[in-house]
Amino acid sequence: MIRIISILVGAFFSLALLWSVGKGAVSYVTEPPKETVEHAFHLAPKEVEFESDGAFGKFDNQQLQRGFKVYKEVCSACHALKLVAFRDLKAIGYNDDEVKAIAKGFQVPAYNKNTGEVVTKEGVAADHFPPVLYAGQGTPPDLSLIAKARHEGPEYVYSLLTGYQEQPAELLKKFPDAKTPEGLHYNPYFANLNLAMPQPLTADDQVTYTDGTKATVDQMSKDVAAFLIWTAEPKLDKRKQTGWAVLGFLLFATVLAYMAYRNVWAEKKGH
Amino acid sequence: MRRRDFINIAAVSAAGVGGVITLLPLISQMAPSADVLAESSTEIDISAIQPGQAIKAVFRKQPVFVRNLTPKEISEAEAVDVSSLRDPQTLKERTKAGKENWLITMGVCTHLGCVPLGAGEGEVKGEFGGYFCPCHGSVYDTAARIRKGPAPKNLQVPEYAFTTDTVVKIG
Amino acid sequence: MSFPWANEYKPSHPLMQWMDEKLPLPRFVYNAVGAGYPVPRNLNYAWNFGVLAGFCLALQIVTGVILAMHYAANTGVAFDSVEHIMRDVNWGWMLRYAHANGASAFFVVVYVHIFRGFFYGSYKAPREMIWLLGVVIFLLMMATAFMGYVLPWGQMSFWGAQVITGLFSAIPLVGDPLHTWLLGGFAPDNAALNRFFSLHFLLPFVIAGVVILHIWALHIPGSSNPTGVEVKQESDTVPFHPYYTAKDGFGLGVFLIGYCALLFFFPNALGHPDNYIPANPMQTPAHIVPEWYFWPFYAILRAFTQDFLFIPAKLMGVLAMFSAILVWFFLPWLDRSPVRSGHFRPTFRKFYYALIVDALVLGYCGGSPAEEPFVMISQIAAIYYFAHFLIILPIVSAIERPDPLPFSITEAVLGSDETAPAAA
Numbered sequence: 001m002i003r004i005i006s007i008l009v010g011a012f013f014s015l016a017l018l019w020s021v022g023k024g025a026v027s028y029v030t031e032p033p034k035e036t037v038e039h040a041f042h043l044a045p046k047e048v049e050f051e052s053d054g055a056f057g058k059f060d061n062q063q064l065q066r067g068f069k070v071y072k073e074v075c076s077a078c079h080a081l082k083l084v085a086f087r088d089l090k091a092i093g094y095n096d097d098e099v100k101a102i103a104k105g106f107q108v109p110a111y112n113k114n115t116g117e118v119v120t121k122e123g124v125a126a127d128h129f130p131p132v133l134y135a136g137q138g139t140p141p142d143l144s145l146i147a148k149a150r151h152e153g154p155e156y157v158y159s160l161l162t163g164y165q166e167q168p169a170e171l172l173k174k175f176p177d178a179k180t181p182e183g184l185h186y187n188p189y190f191a192n193l194n195l196a197m198p199q200p201l202t203a204d205d206q207v208t209y210t211d212g213t214k215a216t217v218d219q220m221s222k223d224v225a226a227f228l229i230w231t232a233e234p235k236l237d238k239r240k241q242t243g244w245a246v247l248g249f250l251l252f253a254t255v256l257a258y259m260a261y262r263n264v265w266a267e268k269k270g271h
Numbered sequence: 272m273r274r275r276d277f278i279n280i281a282a283v284s285a286a287g288v289g290g291v292i293t294l295l296p297l298i299s300q301m302a303p304s305a306d307v308l309a310e311s312s313t314e315i316d317i318s319a320i321q322p323g324q325a326i327k328a329v330f331r332k333q334p335v336f337v338r339n340l341t342p343k344e345i346s347e348a349e350a351v352d353v354s355s356l357r358d359p360q361t362l363k364e365r366t367k368a369g370k371e372n373w374l375i376t377m378g379v380c381t382h383l384g385c386v387p388l389g390a391g392e393g394e395v396k397g398e399f400g401g402y403f404c405p406c407h408g409s410v411y412d413t414a415a416r417i418r419k420g421p422a423p424k425n426l427q428v429p430e431y432a433f434t435t436d437t438v439v440k441i442g
Numbered sequence: 443m444s445f446p447w448a449n450e451y452k453p454s455h456p457l458m459q460w461m462d463e464k465l466p467l468p469r470f471v472y473n474a475v476g477a478g479y480p481v482p483r484n485l486n487y488a489w490n491f492g493v494l495a496g497f498c499l500a501l502q503i504v505t506g507v508i509l510a511m512h513y514a515a516n517t518g519v520a521f522d523s524v525e526h527i528m529r530d531v532n533w534g535w536m537l538r539y540a541h542a543n544g545a546s547a548f549f550v551v552v553y554v555h556i557f558r559g560f561f562y563g564s565y566k567a568p569r570e571m572i573w574l575l576g577v578v579i580f581l582l583m584m585a586t587a588f589m590g591y592v593l594p595w596g597q598m599s600f601w602g603a604q605v606i607t608g609l610f611s612a613i614p615l616v617g618d619p620l621h622t623w624l625l626g627g628f629a630p631d632n633a634a635l636n637r638f639f640s641l642h643f644l645l646p647f648v649i650a651g652v653v654i655l656h657i658w659a660l661h662i663p664g665s666s667n668p669t670g671v672e673v674k675q676e677s678d679t680v681p682f683h684p685y686y687t688a689k690d691g692f693g694l695g696v697f698l699i700g701y702c703a704l705l706f707f708f709p710n711a712l713g714h715p716d717n718y719i720p721a722n723p724m725q726t727p728a729h730i731v732p733e734w735y736f737w738p739f740y741a742i743l744r745a746f747t748q749d750f751l752f753i754p755a756k757l758m759g760v761l762a763m764f765s766a767i768l769v770w771f772f773l774p775w776l777d778r779s780p781v782r783s784g785h786f787r788p789t790f791r792k793f794y795y796a797l798i799v800d801a802l803v804l805g806y807c808g809g810s811p812a813e814e815p816f817v818m819i820s821q822i823a824a825i826y827y828f829a830h831f832l833i834i835l836p837i838v839s840a841i842e843r844p845d846p847l848p849f850s851i852t853e854a855v856l857g858s859d860e861t862a863p864a865a866a
Contacts, residue, residue, distance in 0.1 A: 002775050003836035010832025013765070014825045016750035016758055021821045023748045028814060055707050083525050087309050126309040141719075145525075148710060149718035191728065232718070235528070235535040242536065243706025249292075250702060253285040254695030257688075260282035263275040264688040268483065268680065270855040286691065296533035300508055305530040 037178040041171055043188040045155035046162075050226050055244075058237055059230055061093035062211055067227025068092065070207050070220050072102075074200050075143060078136070081129040083144035084231050091234055092227075099125050106130055137183055138196025147225070147232035154225045159189040161221035164199040312442035314434070317373070325390040327378055330429060330441045334378030336390040336402070336415070337439065344400060344413040345371060351412065358425045362414040365428050375431055375439065376415045380404040382422035387411060402426065445664065447676040449477045474661065480679035481686055482667035484855050488558040489665070489686075490693035491551050497694060498548035499653065503646050505541040506590075513593065515639035517632050520595035521720045539709040545587050546712045547701045549735035552580065561794055563670055563782030568663045570774040575656040577770045579649055584736070584767075586645040589638040591733060592630070596717035601730045603630040603638070609743075612760040629723060669854045670782030671847055675861060678851035729811050737808030738801050741820040742766050742827065744812055762824070769831045776831060779839035786845040789838050793830060800826045 051060040068089070071081070086103035094102065103123035108130040110121040123130070134140055147153035167186040172179060180186045184194040201217045209215045229236070313330045317337055320326055325338035340348075348362040366374060378386050382404065388394040389402035389411075397403030398419070399412035409420030416425040431441040451469040453459045462469055472478045512531050514523040527534035556576070559565055565573035588606055592599045607630070611621040626633030664673060673679055680686075704711070712734055716727040732740050746759035753761075769776075784791045800823050807820035853859035 002772070003778075003840075006772065006776055006832045006836055009765075010828050013762055013828040013832070016748075016753075016762075017745060017821050017825045017828075019750050020746055020748040020755070021818060024814075024818060024821070028818075033814065083522070083529065085306065085309065087305070088529070126306070145718040149715050151715055153715065239535060239539075239706055239709070243702065246702050246706060247699065249285075249289060250695060250699050253282070253289055254692065254699060256278065256282040256285050257692040257695045260279045261688040261692040263278055264684045266275070268685075270857075282691065296536060297504070297508060299532040300534060300537060301511070302532055304512075304526070304532060304534070306526065307530075 037171065037175040038192055040174065041168070041188055041193060042191065043159075043163075045152045045159040045189060048155050048158050048222065048225075050154055050222075050229060052226070052229055052236055055240060057240070059092070060226070062213075063223050063226045064092040064230050065094070066207075066209055066211065066213060066215075066220075067223035067225070067230075069209070070201070070224040071143070071227055073207050074220075075224065076129075076132065078132060078134050078140040078197075079143045080132040080140075081144050081231060082131060082142055083128070084234075085126065085128045086123055087125040088234060092230060096125070103127060136196070140197065143228055143231065145232045147228045149232075153232065154229045156189065157225040157228055158221050160187060160195075161199075161201055161224070162218060163187045163189040312440060315439045315441065316437060317439055318437035322372065324392075327390050328441070330377070334386050334390075335429065335441060336374075336376050336378045336426070338374040338376075338390065338415075340372045340374055340413060347400065348412060348414040348416075351414075351416075357417050357423070360414070360416060360425055365414055365416075365425070367433065370433060373439075374413075374415060375441070376426035376428050379427070380406065380409055380422055381417065381424040381426065382407055382409050382420070387426070444473065444478070444661070445480045445673065445676070445679065447679075448473070448480050449681055451476075451478055474657065475687070476683045477681040479661070479664075479682040480673070480676075481665050481682050482673055482678060482851050483680045483685075484667050484669065484851050485665065485686070485689075486668050487693065488554065488562075488668075490690055490697075491555040491558060493690040494551045494693060494697050495548065495555055496653065497697075498544060498551055499646065499649060502541065502544050502548060503650070505537050505544060506643070506646065508537050509541055510643060513639075515593065515636050517595055517635055517721070520593065520635060524594045536705075539705050542713065543701065543705045543709060545590065546733070546735065547697075547704070548583070549587070551697070552583065553735070556580070557798065560797070561784040562666060562668060563777070563779070563784070564666050565774045566777070566779075566782050567774065569660075569666060571659040571662075572656060573774060574771060575652055575659055577767070579652050579656060580770075581767060582645055582649045582652065586642060586649065587733065587735065589642040589645075591717075592635065592638045593642065594717060595635060595721045597719040597721055597727050598714050598717040598730065600630055600721035600723065601726055602732060603634060605730065606732075607634075609760045609763075612754070612757040614757070666782065667851060668783060668785065669848055669851060670786065671849075671851055671854070674850045675852070677859075731809050734805070734809060737806070738804035738827075739763050739766055739808070741804040741808030742824045744808070744817070745821045745824040747817065747821075762828075766827060769828070773831065773835075777835045777839045779842060779844065781844040781847065786847055787842060788845060789842045790835075793834050793838060796826065797830050800830070 051057055051063060071079075086099055086106075089099050089102060090096070103125050106123040106127075106129065107120040108123045108127045109118065111118050120130075132140070141149075146157060150156045164185060164187050167180050178193075180194045184196055185198055186193060187195055201220050204217060205215045206217075207215055207220055213219060233239075310331070313328060313335070315326075315328045315335075315337060317326075317339070320337060320339045322339050322341045323344075325336055328335045328337060345362065353359045353361055362371060362374075365376075366372075378390060380387050383406065385404050385406035387402035387404040387409070389396040395403050395405075397410040399410055401413045401415055401418075402411040403409075404411075404420065404422065407421050409422035410418050411422075411426055412418050414425075417423070429441050431439050434440050451462070451466075451472040453462050453468065458468060461467070469478075509527065512523065512527045512534065514520060524538065527538050529535075531537075559573065559576070588602070592603045603625075607621055607624050610624060611617040613620060622628060624634075625631075626637065667673075714731070714733075716730075719727075731737070740763075743759040743763040746755050746762060749755050750758055779787060779790065781787055784794055803823045804820060804827065807816045807823065810816040848854040849862035850859045853862055
């Protein structure tokens with residue numbers, strides 16, 4: 001009895017699905033889905049390597065400091081970094097006094113206990129990077145986690161910064177309605193191809209590097225992407241170090257466990 | 272000991288060592304986190320505190336009493352025979368040289384951690400004119416030394432320094 | 443019940459004798475997972491996964507209780523409190539990654555455990571109750587995992603909560619009020635986040651309770667084994683300790699190597715980037731998918747794209763998705779073959795492998811965007827899924843000619859068994 005019921009139920013689900021397959025197939029043929037402009041012209045991020053890549057990769061503090069400089073002098077005009085505290089910058093090689101000086105350069109929100117007014121004060125090491133007021137077009141995202149909040153985040157940041165270009169003529173020929181709207185900028189690495197952010201890094205030496213590295217647009221883009229890997233995952237180095245120690249120990253313990261297992265079973269025939 | 276016994280014991284020991292090491296981060300996570308440790312200093316503007324007045328500031332999420340002693344309170348504190356005290360200390364030892372009128376102590380009773388009265392406007396100062404803890408009746412004098420009641424120690428003086436004449440940095 | 447040849451607990455130390463009289467907990471453990479539990483001697487590595495699942499549950503409870511010490515269930519601060527754990531709490535990054543990837547590891551282990559049951563007929567009499575409790579555990583795990591994923595209050599958390607609770611609005615008549623009641627509002631917000639946190643904390647302990655029942659039920663008939671032939675004699679079994687404790691110890695080591703490699707080197711590989719964006723009720727991510735362990739069921743949900751008879755497509759999808767798991771409850775009565783193990787069921791075996799491929803295809807489609815060809819592939823795969831359990835298994839078990847079974851476990855292991863009757 002239960003088998004008859006089950007076969008009937010199975011037939012019911014199968015028929016419902018076949019109905020969906022059939023109607024789907026018909027509509028696929030009668031109204032084939034149109035290719036979208038994003039589908040045709042969006043590009044996956046460029047291949048680019050970072051010092052912190054791979055199981056043995058480590059942050060390069062020099063690069064992170066250059067990247068921080070790019071963030072501070074260019075990105076921070078519109079993008080906040082609210083999950084990062086100034087004290088965290090010690091991890092990328094700044095000493096206490098440098099951190100204090102950096103913090104002092106930012107006005108952070110505070111409130112006056114006596115009057116209840118919301119005011120700003122000079123930052124101290126314990127403060128986080130302040131929110132950024134932005135009144136222009138678009139909504140600049142907070143950059144603290146951007147390297148983890150996008151597929152292939154670091155490569156995406158680098159590709160976006162170096163990917164601004166004229167809208168290809170081919171695109172307009174194929175999709176005449178897809179002209180980049182006024183005030184937006186064409187970038188094939190952005191999900192819908194047009195973004196509000198104008199090209200932020202436009203010329204070599206836009207940021208002055210003090211460590212002798214040539215500040216090309218490509219280099220600055222890579223450095224700030226590396227810096228954003230750090231802001232998104234500040235414990236990356238410690239994580240990998242711990243990981244190797246743990247795996248080493250586990251390998252040793254597992255070999256021992258295997259030998260003990262073979263020992264225990266040694267007297268059993270047929271195993 | 273046979274070789275196979277040795278391996279079995281080694282395997283169980285390795286598991287035990289691994290288990291104990293795993294406990295370390297589980298214990299360490301309950302210690303103060305980086306953001307809590309980072310806040311461990313506080314700057315206080317003392318310019319508005321008149322003689323005889325006190326304010327409560329916050330240091331490590333605990334109250335700090337900053338008190339501007341009057342000459343009378345200073346002489347009262349200095350008149351006490353130190354050897355008769357439960358926790359013998361002079362006012363000089365509890366203040367900075369040249370700034371004896373500034374008594375800066377934690378506002379945490381050394382008995383069981385209540386906040387003593389006496390720093391706020393109009394609060395009871397207790398029979399020795401300093402602080403009075405209402406929880407269990409500890410009485411502190413004008414140098415915030417324990418004089419009566421169950422508390423074992425004087426109110427703690429935190430580490431601090433005058434960064435200018437009107438600003439104190441605690442911690 | 444236990445086999446008559448099981449070792450008996452005999453405490454030698456007076457303190458243990460005293461304990462045994464007052465509270466025989468050591469005796470209980472001895473008989474449950476110690477030398478007092480005779481287990482078939484021929485278990486293969488597929489049988490390691492029960493113990494591993496228990497380990498994963500313990501791991502999730504320990505790391506979860508710790509994370510709850512630092513997490514704050516409020517939509518205003520939940521996201522930041524998770525980042526606080528990642529950045530400021532001592533070892534917080536490790537504990538959080540251990541918990542997030544621990545959920546994935548738990549599901550990997552449990553899926554292997556379930557598919558082992560499918561192949562070796564572990565659900566068959568007299569072990570139906572073990573199987574039913576196992577399905578209950580799986581359902582509770584799914585609920586727990588879903589609610590846990592909501593807690594960081596990222597974009598995927600929010601939209602996952604929106605979509606999954608939206609399933610209940612498909613129910614005729616009571617759907618919409620039920621949906622509002624589940625959320626405590628019209629969209630996921632503080633009320634929903636707080637109750638999800640509360641239940642996410644509670645349910646693992648309920649799971650632990652059902653696990654105890656699951657193991658209790660297991661000890662009535664004893665463990666099954668790869669031949670599917672019941673234990674007949676002492677030479678068919680070995681005591682659980684030290685034989686299987688040693689084997690499980692080794693298995694645990696191998697499991698931990700894989701798990702730690704994931705945790706320390708690819709901690710975000712199984713997550714979704716959008717969940718590092720704080721929840722935004724005004725904007726849905728372009729491509730929303732649940733965690734990987736829900737993908738096969740998600741594919742079945744999405745496979746129903748057309749109204750069927752008088753049933754709307756939405757309701758049909760929800761019905762089918764729940765049925766895809768509920769059908770497991772009936773498995774002991776759908777597969778009536780007297781032979782348990784797939785080793786001796788040539789026809790069943792082919793369909794079993796097809797089911798594995800089918801589940802992987804469904805999973806792949808469930809994780810892909812809802813566009814062709816994935817929709818049509820998932821529809822065909824879903825047909826096979828239901829046909830497998832509801833049509834193929836009942837028919838195959840009735841018409842299949844199984845291969846000859848060994849006389850006993852001893853014979854299967856050693857090639858001969860002196861207690862076996864002479865070959866006819």
